[in-house]
Amino acid sequence: MIDIIIVDDQVIVRDGLKMLLSLNEEIRVIGEAANGEEVLSLLSIKVPDVILMDIRMPIMNGIEATKVIKAQYPNVKVIILTTFNEDEYIFNGLKNGADGFILKEIIQSIKAAYEGTLMLHSQVTSKLINVLQNVSEYSSPSAMKKKDLSKLLTPREIEVVEQIMQGKSNKAISTALFLTEGTVKNYVSRILDKLELKSRSELIIFLKGE
Numbered sequence: 253m254i255d256i257i258i259v260d261d262q263v264i265v266r267d268g269l270k271m272l273l274s275l276n277e278e279i280r281v282i283g284e285a286a287n288g289e290e291v292l293s294l295l296s297i298k299v300p301d302v303i304l305m306d307i308r309m310p311i312m313n314g315i316e317a318t319k320v321i322k323a324q325y326p327n328v329k330v331i332i333l334t335t336f337n338e339d340e341y342i343f344n345g346l347k348n349g350a351d352g353f354i355l356k357e358i359i360q361s362i363k364a365a366y367e368g369t370l371m372l373h374s375q376v377t378s379k380l381i382n383v384l385q386n387v388s389e390y391s392s393p394s395a396m397k398k399k400d401l402s403k404l405l406t407p408r409e410i411e412v413v414e415q416i417m418q419g420k421s422n423k424a425i426s427t428a429l430f431l432t433e434g435t436v437k438n439y440v441s442r443i444l445d446k447l448e449l450k451s452r453s454e455l456i457i458f459l460k461g462e
Contacts, residue, residue: 257283257298259291259314260306260333269304288312292320295328302329305350318350322450350453404446412439416452417459 256279258266266284273279282298285291287309303321307314318330332350401410408429415425422440426433440452449455 254279254302255282255298255300256280256302256304257285257291257294257300258304259285259288259309259317260304261286261309262306265306288314288317288320291317295321295325299325299328302331304333305330306333322350326450405443409439409443409446412436413443413455413459416440416455 256273258269258281260266260269263286270281270284273281282300283294285294289312291303291305292312305314305318314332318332321328321330330350401413405413411429412425415428420428422433422436425431426436429436431439444450444452444455447455447458449458
């Protein structure tokens with residue numbers, strides 16, 4: 253069962269999402285909030301697997317909330333929900349640790365994020381590529397963008413990175429490399445630690461920028 257919290261300032265949107273998600277027996281909505289501050293308070297009581305996060309909300313918006321949540325609850329997946337397909341929101345959301353940024357296909361994206369796959373709508377993917385191509389020099393947290401990864405990672409870790417860059421989930425990687433899913437998770441954690449990155453999203457942006 254995948255536990256979900258919905259964050260949106262419009263009650264009608266939250267109700268609509270709850271109704272939609274209730275149609276899938278693998279998904280359970282365990283809470284809702286109207287802004288970033290409310291969801292942070294809610295997380296002190298209950299921690300979900302996935303948060304559906306609107307961007308434009310009063311008091312604390314979705315980008316700010318995502319940054320705090322990923323710092324305090326790194327295992328919680330955050331999927332940004334919006335109808336505003338703007339470059340700045342897309343890039344800042346991913347940079348702050350969002351596990352996906354979607355306009356549609358909600359249930360599919362929840363399952364993908366839960367399994368460790370970065371899920372992007374096709375329109376958002378093209379936007380992100382354009383943003384990355386126009387950035388003259390992306391400043392990664394580690395400032396190691398130009399270094400040879402073979403000097404930082406083991407051959408097995410590089411194999412895992414290659415699988416991540418193909419958009420595969422931990423489960424899919426474990427099948428491809430004949431490893432347990434727990435071993436894959438450990439590899440991913442070590443890779444992120446070595447590169448001083450916080451999430452798979454940052455890893456993808458880091459490598460795309462090379």
